[in-house]
Amino acid sequence: MRRVKVLVIGAASGLGKAVVAQAAARSDRVCTIDVDIHAVGDVDGVVASVACDISDACAIEQALDTLEQEAPFDLVVISAGISATGPFEEIDPALMSRVINVNLTGTMMMTAALLKRSMIARAGRLVRSTGPERMRLLRQNHNSLKPFHFILEHTLRKEWSDKPTDDCQICVLAA
């Protein structure tokens, strides 16, 4: 039986790491991308791991060049993300810019690159993990930018509803 091909982006920690473990446990063929690829470690079932900062467009292209032979993926999970917490006016704007560049720009650049290269299988799944939108009620937590992910999904879902067999399915999971 053909093994399910899985690509996990942001695989070295948190949800991404857990997804890698689960996919490997069910004998999927797993590829990983992370800025700190050494932290992914040796996991049975992981066939390729590539270092990549997803806020860097060139690094994305290089990483996908390396993984192209493993494509198309049945499941792509983008779990990469960083945060900046504290009173807004006390956070360095450069750090906040970095959060946006990874969480927003990086997600969109990676999504666009995967689609352009047809690296997601027909009827495959693209999953973006995010925080709960309800976190908006918390002060001093700039995860409030998370609605971005839901709107990206909502927009792409609308756009792809006309041709569901040609493109992948997209969903955002809040954890």
Place this chain on the structure above:
Amino acid sequence: MTDPRRHARSYLVTGASSGIGLEIVRLLADRKHSVVATGRRDASGLPAHFPDVPYLSADMADAAQRHQLLLQLPPELDRAILCCGAGFYRSISQETAADIQRIVEVNVVAAIHLAHGLFPRLRECRGRLGLVGSVARRGTARMPVYAASKAALHGLARSLSIEWSGIVDVKVLDPGPTATGMSVAAGRPADWLNRLMLSPAAVAHGIIETLEEGGTFSRTISYVHVARRKLFGCAA
């Protein structure tokens, strides 16, 4: 409702060289408010009807230019209306990495940078910060990057309105489709919607007035909003 003509205030308006931003500057200047305007164009490229107010040229996609702008602003500001925006009408697989980076930088990162830099001035006078969003933030097919960036702006406003409650009033003001020419420049094909678009002047008026109101941090400047103002003199 507060009559904005009653008190002269000091304003910063970004994205002021065209579209809604330009109309906001013209309205504020008519009402004798003190305005500092900024836009990407050089001053020599401003339209003939641009009012006689200070204009600082700055590209909001450039962090160094934003930093320089903040240094040049007057020490006291009552209001800041951040109007600058960028976007394309195309699917995500047609977007280039450079365009995605620019759209997010202009629509989100610049707002964060300026909100951060303007906070001391706005706090000093219990001021107001208006972030001009878009109804596209609810999700619009074939504008995924623009829509998502405006959703992020909405999240930022929500967060700041809570965090700065009682210190600086923060609102995100979402215009409906507006006849600014941006949709044409973005590549959206002209259709029946173009004939129904709101005028930039009506939207500018709505933004200035709504920023002075109480209530929720998120407001839509729509056909209904503009019509109710005309009929009853206030928003719903």
